[in-house]
Structure formats: structure tokens, C-alpha cells
Amino acid sequence: REGAFLNATAISLSGNKRLCGGIPQLKLPRCVANRSKNGKTSLGVKLMIALLTPLLVLGFVMSILVINRLRKTNRQSSLASSLSSKQELLLKVSxxxxxxxxxxxxxxxxxxxxxxxxxxxxxxxxxxxxxxxxxxxxxxxxxxxxxxxxxxxxxxxxxxxxxxxxxxxxxxxxxxxxxxxxxxxxxxNGTLESWLHPFPRTNGIDEDLKILSFHQRLNIA
Missing domain, CATH: 3.30.200.20 (Phosphorylase Kinase; domain 1)
Known part of the structure; x- marks a missing residue:
């Protein structure tokens, strides 16, 4: 070393105020890890998930119930409309x-x-x-x-x-x-079953017994 650098140290850190850590000879302050912010963020995310999960489940269940109710209402309304569409042809009974x-x-x-x-x-x-x-x-x-x-x-x-x-x-x-x-x-004249599968009355009288011929049965089939 000669001239202006004769009395200068090998390392000069002047002007670097944010330096920290390093070897002990540098006499720099210790570096402090800033974990508090990350910890608060992680805790906030956990709280948000814990609060939102039950709400999402409840919303899903409510949506299913509403959809089922709407389907039932639509089926009933479609039945009413289908019957009312031919109202002039139908009897009105209670x-x-x-x-x-x-x-x-x-x-x-x-x-x-x-x-x-x-x-x-x-x-x-x-x-x-x-x-x-x-x-x-x-x-x-x-x-x-x-x-x-x-x-x-x-x-x-x-x-x-x-x-x-x-x-x-x-x-x-x-x-x-x-x-x-x-x-x-x-x-x-009774039901089709009573004609296809006739049976006598309990009193044994067969005078009203319905009988179909083979051709009549074939036409029904």
C-alpha cells in the first residue's frame, strides 16, 4: 500500500448502515429475523379458513335443499298447468x-x-x-x-x-x-283381469262367469 492508502484498513464498510452479521472482526450488529409478520399472516389465514369452511358447507347444504324444493314446486306446477291446459275438457271435482x-x-x-x-x-x-x-x-x-x-x-x-x-x-x-x-x-263390464282370469263366485254359482274365446284373447294380446 502506498500513497493515500497507506493508513487505510483492508475493509471499509462506511455508508452501509443496514449491514449486519458477518465475522466478529467486522463488529457488525446481529441480524434479527422478522418472523412476526409472517406469523401473523399465517394465523390470519388459519382463522379465515376456520370461519369460512362451516359457512361454505352450510351454503352447500342450503343450496341442495332449495334446489330440491324448487324441483318439487316445478313438478307440481307443471302438473297443474298440464291439467289446466285442457280445463275445458275436464270435469271440475273436489x-x-x-x-x-x-x-x-x-x-x-x-x-x-x-x-x-x-x-x-x-x-x-x-x-x-x-x-x-x-x-x-x-x-x-x-x-x-x-x-x-x-x-x-x-x-x-x-x-x-x-x-x-x-x-x-x-x-x-x-x-x-x-x-x-x-x-x-x-x-x-269389469276389469281386463276378470275376463282373462275369471273365477266363480264364493257361493259356487258360475252363471256370471266371464269366458273369452281363444281368438278374443289373441286380439287382446
Whole structure:
């Protein structure tokens, strides 16, 4: 070293105020790790996730419930609109009308029963129209779906071998329970089953026994 640098040290750190750490001979201050900010950020993220997760789950569940309710409402409204579209062709009946027509759904007027409902013979006022009233069992889960499907199919089908549907009733009974029924044209000759599989009366008298020939059965098939 010569000249102006004769008395200068090998290392000069003047003007670098933010230097820290290094070898002890430099006598620099210790470096302090700034972890408090990162720690606070991590804690805030955790709290946000803990608060938002239940809200997201609740929102998802509520969305499913609302969608199911809307689907059910749309099915019922579509049924109502499909029936009202041919309102001029349908009879207007209430639960009270059908209750009166069937004698209070008397067993004396019972024609038959199935897995989804019972069928009664009835007389509707004021034209004294003889009808068959199919009352659905509302306690079964698939009853509403069966009711809507049958209405939708039968209202668009006209065939000489199919019984004609006259109207439908969707209401409540005198106790406030859901009531749904289909009103058909009454067939005085009985059901197809009674013709294909006739059986004698319990008193043993076979005078009213229905018998179909082979050709008649073939035409039905």
C-alpha cells in the first residue's frame, strides 16, 4: 500500500448502515429475523379458513335443499298447468264431490285395490255420471310421482282399448291430509283381469262367469 492508502484498513464498510452479521472482526450488529409478520399472516389465514369452511358447507347444504324444493314446486306446477291446459275438457271435482259420489268411499262401492291406491264406483252430480275413482295412498313415497306420470301419460293418449281419464283431483281431505285421485270413465263390464282370469263366485254359482274365446284373447294380446 502506498500513497493515500497507506493508513487505510483492508475493509471499509462506511455508508452501509443496514449491514449486519458477518465475522466478529467486522463488529457488525446481529441480524434479527422478522418472523412476526409472517406469523401473523399465517394465523390470519388459519382463522379465515376456520370461519369460512362451516359457512361454505352450510351454503352447500342450503343450496341442495332449495334446489330440491324448487324441483318439487316445478313438478307440481307443471302438473297443474298440464291439467289446466285442457280445463275445458275436464270435469271440475273436489274432495267433497268425490266423497259424496262414492258414499264416503264406502267398501260397498269398492271395485278393486292395488299397491298405489283403491278404485271406487261413484256417481257425480249433477249429470249422474257413473265414474271410477282411483284414490291414491299418499303415505307411500312414490305416490306423487306415480300420480303425475299417470296424468301426463293419459291426458295425451286416446285409444279405444284404454280407459278414458275424465279428470283429476289434488286437494286435502276433511282432516287436512293430502288427497289425490284420478277419475276414469266407468267400465260396466269389469276389469281386463276378470275376463282373462275369471273365477266363480264364493257361493259356487258360475252363471256370471266371464269366458273369452281363444281368438278374443289373441286380439287382446
Amino acid at each position: 274432495y267433497r264431490n268425490l266423497h259424496k259420489a262414492t258414499g264416503g268411499f264406502s267398501s260397498a262401492n269398492l271395485i278393486g285395490a292395488g299397491s298405489f291406491g283403491s278404485v271406487y264406483r261413484g256417481i257425480l252430480d249433477p249429470n249422474e255420471t257413473v265414474v271410477a275413482v282411483k284414490v291414491l295412498f299418499m303415505r307411500q313415497r312414490k305416490t306423487l310421482k306415480s300420480f303425475m306420470a299417470e296424468c301426463e301419460i293419459l291426458k295425451n293418449i286416446r285409444h279405444r282399448n284404454l280407459v278414458k281419464i275424465l279428470t283429476a283431483c289434488s286437494s286435502v281431505d276433511f282432516q287436512g291430509n293430502d288427497f289425490k285421485a284420478l277419475v276414469y270413465e266407468f267400465m260396466p
